[in-house]
Structure formats: C-alpha cells, structure tokens
Amino acid sequence: MANMEKEYNLSKNQQIVFDIIEKSSEPVKAYSILFNVKKKGIKAPPQVYRALEKLIKLGKIHKVESKNAFVACKSSNCEVSKATAFSICEICEKVTEIANNKLSNFLNSFEDKSGMKYKKYNLEFFGLCKKCKKT
Amino acid sequence: MANMEKEYNLSKNQQIVFDIIEKSSEPVKAYSILFNVKKKGIKAPPQVYRALEKLIKLGKIHKVESKNAFVACKSSNCEVSKATAFSICEICEKVTEIANNKLSNFLNSFEDKSGMKYKKYNLEFFGLCKKCKKT
DNA sequence: AACACTATGTAATAATATAACGTTTGAAAG
DNA sequence: CTTTCAAACGTTATATTATTACATAGTGTT
Structure with a gap:
C-alpha cells in the first residue's frame, strides 16, 4: 500500500527501465539494460538513456559514477535525488x-x-x- | 626547490601527460590530452590511458568521475591518492x-x-x- | 648474460553516450 | 471536442570514452 503511488507517473519506457534496475541486486549498466529490454520493444540507446535521465531527475535511481552503472534508490520516498x-x-x-x-x-x-x-x-x-x- | 623531486621518476609519456594536466586550469579529458600530445609523439589512446592510470596511482592526478576528466593534485605532496x-x-x-x-x-x-x-x-x-x- | 619488471608503439575494437530528426501521445486550456 | 503544448517515443547515425591484444624496447638486479 505504502508504495502504491511510487511508480505512478512513470511512462512506459521509464517503467520498463526502472523495473530492471530495481530487480537487480547490483548496479546495472545502460547497455545491459538495453540488451534486457529488447524483448519489450526498446531497441536503441537513446530510449534507455532518456529513461535513465528522467529516473535520475525523479530520484528513483542513482548513477554510480565510478562504475557507470545505475541503482534504484532505497531511501524511503526519496523524491528528488540530490x-x-x-x-x-x-x-x-x-x-x-x-x-x-x-x-x-x-x-x-x-x-x-x-x-x-x-x-x-x-x-x-x-x-x-x-x-x-x-x- | 621544494618540488624539484616532484616529477622525478615519471617516464617520458607520464611526464608529457602530467604536464598537460598540470598546466590546465580545468579538468582535462583523455582525448583532449591525446590531441594535444600528438606533436610529442603520443599517437594512440592506450599511451594516454596508461600514463593516466599510473599518475592516478602515484596520486599526482585525480579523476573527476562525474566529468570523465583529470586534474592535477594540488594538495601538498599528496603521495598516494586515496x-x-x-x-x-x-x-x-x-x-x-x-x-x-x-x-x-x-x-x-x-x-x-x-x-x-x-x-x-x-x-x-x-x-x-x-x-x-x-x- | 639472464631475469623480471615497467614502459612503449600500434592496430583494432569494445563500451558508453549523445545529436538530430520526425512522429506520437496525453493532459490542459480554450 | 479540438487546439495546443510539452513530454515521451522511435530511429539512424555518430561522438566520446576506454580497453584488448600483441609485439618491442628499456631498466635494474642478480
């Protein structure tokens, strides 16, 4: 219940990308995401990077800079990542x-x-x- | 005098790369370095990246991860970067x-x-x- | 000299990220 | 409801960042 609204306003691609990252136990790289979502119709890098950018803005994921990889934010309702x-x-x-x-x-x-x-x-x-x- | 020994044991390529970074007032990107040292005989990426790696190990430069760029260490005799x-x-x-x-x-x-x-x-x-x- | 270690040169390619276009969608305003 | 606008989308191409792999050369030690 508490997190019912969590993914409310994510678009289709944003949701697909977010699901991959959230389910992973480790940081996920952009091209690993791309590979894993080909079956869902996402075919090109910009689609992934655009979703990543938005998710970061929303604070739902973070980029681990030293690894060029992305993790879901675990902090409780971290609205905006700063x-x-x-x-x-x-x-x-x-x-x-x-x-x-x-x-x-x-x-x-x-x-x-x-x-x-x-x-x-x-x-x-x-x-x-x-x-x-x-x- | 104080920094006479600073660059003592740098190899030729390491010294060339370090000089570029140290002279710059802003973080320098690897391919910008590469472009600038073509005239000095460094022709290929691995030559630059190898020098960068060594310089980082020595603590003479740091990588600014969010920018994929490199800066000279300004801290007084920072021997090892940690x-x-x-x-x-x-x-x-x-x-x-x-x-x-x-x-x-x-x-x-x-x-x-x-x-x-x-x-x-x-x-x-x-x-x-x-x-x-x-x- | 033989050895180990570090550095070098070079070609090829991998991995990460963005530019530039045009189209579609969805919510808000008239 | 249709106009409008911003956000999201799809696609191709390309830019940027980084590494692999292999052959060669220098440097210091024993």
Missing part, C-alpha cells in the same frame, strides 16, 4: 547505498573556506565488505 | 579540489552501520560558484 553516498567493495564490487543521518547532516551543512555551501553531492566510499575482508 | 573531494559549479563547470581537514577527518573516520570503515573515498559537491551565483 545527495547520494555509496559503499563500494574493491574486491567483489558490491555497491550499497548509505543512508546515515550523521553523514548527510554533515555534508549538507558543509561549508568550504569561501563559505560556499552545496545543495547536492555524490560520495563514493571504497573498502572491503565483510565477506571479502575475511578471505 | 581521498578526494571536489567542488563543481553547475553553471560554469569550474572544478576545485577541496582540502579541508574537518571534512577529511570526518570522512576518514566515518563508520557505517555495520562498523565498516573506508580507506578511500571520492566526494563531488555540486553548487554555484561565487561568480555564477551573482548572475
């Missing part, structure tokens, strides 16, 4: 979105030397996940 | 490396819910620079 943080394992490449108030509060209120504040940021942490640390 | 933060203007696209102890201390000691710490991060802030804010 502040993202990810944890990335350097071995298994697992990517997890970090939702941490202390972190986001700190970054949202960060001021540089010139007193400039930022309304938007993207942070990518690299390290070893639990599994990979053990081995 | 923690980077940039300020990016959304209008004029000016990129500045942020050197801020409060920020780096916070991020270096950050622990996520699972107690995981990270040895490396990349942070990109987006906003309007002073100039662009005025207009």
Whole structure:
C-alpha cells in the first residue's frame, strides 16, 4: 500500500527501465539494460538513456559514477535525488547505498573556506565488505 | 626547490601527460590530452590511458568521475591518492579540489552501520560558484 | 648474460553516450 | 471536442570514452 503511488507517473519506457534496475541486486549498466529490454520493444540507446535521465531527475535511481552503472534508490520516498553516498567493495564490487543521518547532516551543512555551501553531492566510499575482508 | 623531486621518476609519456594536466586550469579529458600530445609523439589512446592510470596511482592526478576528466593534485605532496573531494559549479563547470581537514577527518573516520570503515573515498559537491551565483 | 619488471608503439575494437530528426501521445486550456 | 503544448517515443547515425591484444624496447638486479 505504502508504495502504491511510487511508480505512478512513470511512462512506459521509464517503467520498463526502472523495473530492471530495481530487480537487480547490483548496479546495472545502460547497455545491459538495453540488451534486457529488447524483448519489450526498446531497441536503441537513446530510449534507455532518456529513461535513465528522467529516473535520475525523479530520484528513483542513482548513477554510480565510478562504475557507470545505475541503482534504484532505497531511501524511503526519496523524491528528488540530490545527495547520494555509496559503499563500494574493491574486491567483489558490491555497491550499497548509505543512508546515515550523521553523514548527510554533515555534508549538507558543509561549508568550504569561501563559505560556499552545496545543495547536492555524490560520495563514493571504497573498502572491503565483510565477506571479502575475511578471505 | 621544494618540488624539484616532484616529477622525478615519471617516464617520458607520464611526464608529457602530467604536464598537460598540470598546466590546465580545468579538468582535462583523455582525448583532449591525446590531441594535444600528438606533436610529442603520443599517437594512440592506450599511451594516454596508461600514463593516466599510473599518475592516478602515484596520486599526482585525480579523476573527476562525474566529468570523465583529470586534474592535477594540488594538495601538498599528496603521495598516494586515496581521498578526494571536489567542488563543481553547475553553471560554469569550474572544478576545485577541496582540502579541508574537518571534512577529511570526518570522512576518514566515518563508520557505517555495520562498523565498516573506508580507506578511500571520492566526494563531488555540486553548487554555484561565487561568480555564477551573482548572475 | 639472464631475469623480471615497467614502459612503449600500434592496430583494432569494445563500451558508453549523445545529436538530430520526425512522429506520437496525453493532459490542459480554450 | 479540438487546439495546443510539452513530454515521451522511435530511429539512424555518430561522438566520446576506454580497453584488448600483441609485439618491442628499456631498466635494474642478480
């Protein structure tokens, strides 16, 4: 019920692309999406990239810049994407979105030397996940 | 004098590529570098990418992921690149490396819910620079 | 000299992303 | 309901970014 309206105003292609990303347990690349939606009638890169662009604007997905790949936003009703943080394992490449108030509060209120504040940021942490640390 | 040894052990191609990046006031793209070093005998992408890879490892340059472009490290004798933060203007696209102890201390000691710490991060802030804010 | 390691040169191609067009659709205003 | 406008769509072509693969050359060590 809570997320009934979540995908309300997505267009056909946007919904198809979003479904692929949301179902994946790992970041999905644009051309992987393209390959997977050929059967649904999406045939060319611009169709995928346009959907991605819109989904990012809506905050429904994020781009993991260091991987050129896309993940669904897990934060509860993240309406508009402006502040993202990810944890990335350097071995298994697992990517997890970090939702941490202390972190986001700190970054949202960060001021540089010139007193400039930022309304938007993207942070990518690299390290070893639990599994990979053990081995 | 202080930076006499800075570029000591760079190979020929590494030095050529580094010079281009260091002289630029803005992030430089790989193919822009390639174009600019044709006259110096570097003719093919792998030559540039290999130099870039090495320079990143050495901490002499950083990649600005959201722009697929490279900047020289301005931090004083940054031997190895592991923690980077940039300020990016959304209008004029000016990129500045942020050197801020409060920020780096916070991020270096950050622990996520699972107690995981990270040895490396990349942070990109987006906003309007002073100039662009005025207009 | 033999070895390992790093760097180089080169051709080909893979992977990621956008430009440019014209058409269709769907919601809002008259 | 039909005009209008913006968003979304379909398609072709192309631009941009990055890597694979393989052969050669330099550099330092033992």
